[in-house]
Amino acid sequence: MKKLITIIFICMLIMIMTIPVVKASSTYTIELEVTKNEKEETFELYMLLPESYITYAINKAGMDIEYVGAETLIQNEIPFIDVDKSKVQDETYSENGIEYVQILLEPNANNLYTFEIIADYPEMDMKLRVKNDEKDYIMHIDNFKIENDVCQIEYDYDNDKIKQPTKIVINFGTLLLIIILIMIIIIAIISKVKTKE
Numbered sequence: 365m366k367k368l369i370t371i372i373f374i375c376m377l378i379m380i381m382t383i384p385v386v387k388a389s390s391t392y393t394i395e396l397e398v399t400k401n402e403k404e405e406t407f408e409l410y411m412l413l414p415e416s417y418i419t420y421a422i423n424k425a426g427m428d429i430e431y432v433g434a435e436t437l438i439q440n441e442i443p444f445i446d447v448d449k450s451k452v453q454d455e456t457y458s459e460n461g462i463e464y465v466q467i468l469l470e471p472n473a474n475n476l477y478t479f480e481i482i483a484d485y486p487e488m489d490m491k492l493r494v495k496n497d498e499k500d501y502i503m504h505i506d507n508f509k510i511e512n513d514v515c516q517i518e519y520d521y522d523n524d525k526i527k528q529p530t531k532i533v534i535n536f537g538t539l540l541l542i543i544i545l546i547m548i549i550i551i552a553i554i555s556k557v558k559t560k561e
Contacts, residue, residue: 390444390482390483390484391444391480391481391482391483391513392480392481392483392510392513392514392515393478393479393480393481393513393514393515394411394478394479394480394481394490394492394505394515394517395476395477395478395514395515395516395517396409396469396476396477396478396492396517396518396519397475397476397477397516397517397518397519398475398477398519398521399518399519399520399521400520400521400522400523401521401522402522403522405496405498405521406496407494407495407496407499407521408468408494408495408496409468409469409477409492409493409494409495410453410457410466410467410468410469410492410493410495411466411467411469411479411490411491411492412457412464412465412466412467412490412491412492412493412502413445413464413465413467413490414462414463414464414487414489414490415431415462415463415464415465416462416487416489417482417485417487417489417490418431418436418437418442418445418465419431420482420485421442421443421444421445421482421485422436422442424444424482425442425443425444427440427442429442433456433463433465434452434453434454434455434456434465434466436465437449437452437465437467438452444482446480447467451467451468451469451470452465452466452467452468453465453466453467453468457493459491459502462489464490464491466493467479477492481515483513487506488505488506488507488508489506490505491503491504491505492505492517492519494519494521499524501524503517503519503526505517505526508528509528515528516528516529
């Protein structure tokens with residue numbers, strides 16, 4: 365019986381020691397999936413970066429560049445903003461007196477639209493814009509959560525609704541308690557069988 369308890373204890377120690385260590389990342393990814401486009405309408409999707417984000421990236425890189433709208437990204441290589449210059453739009457977008465540079469996003473092989481954001485930028489004031497002849501919808505994502513360096517977003521095209529995918533999450537503490545409970549039940553069953561013998 366003591367051997368069994370020792371083996372279970374050693375297994376639990378190994379499980380605790382193999383918990384992955386989460387490293388701080390320099391960027392996180394905004395990942396958008398378009399759902400419910402029943403008529404399969406074509407549209408363009410833009411990442412809108414505010415002036416404050418671009419100047420933050422410039423300062424973080426230690427560069428001496430003056431912000432001049434879209435030309436800032438077109439004319440300069442800013443280390444923390446990795447964009448295809450041909451996707452940067454000449455026309456900026458303005459909302460509440462704030463200017464946003466528009467960057468056209470293309471879907472990847474998984475039909476997701478992605479963009480890298482500086483992880484230590486203190487705001488979530490970038491936006492996404494869906495545009496075609498019928499609609500011009502701005503997505504505000506300032507209250508969205510980032511998990512494992514990814515901010516997942518689902519955009520319901522037909523109803524112009526955005527949300528984060530719902531996930532059932534079991535935290536490590538709960539999982540550990542379930543494993544301990546199962547082990548206690550197994551030990552109780554084994555000891556009951558041994559006492560009958």
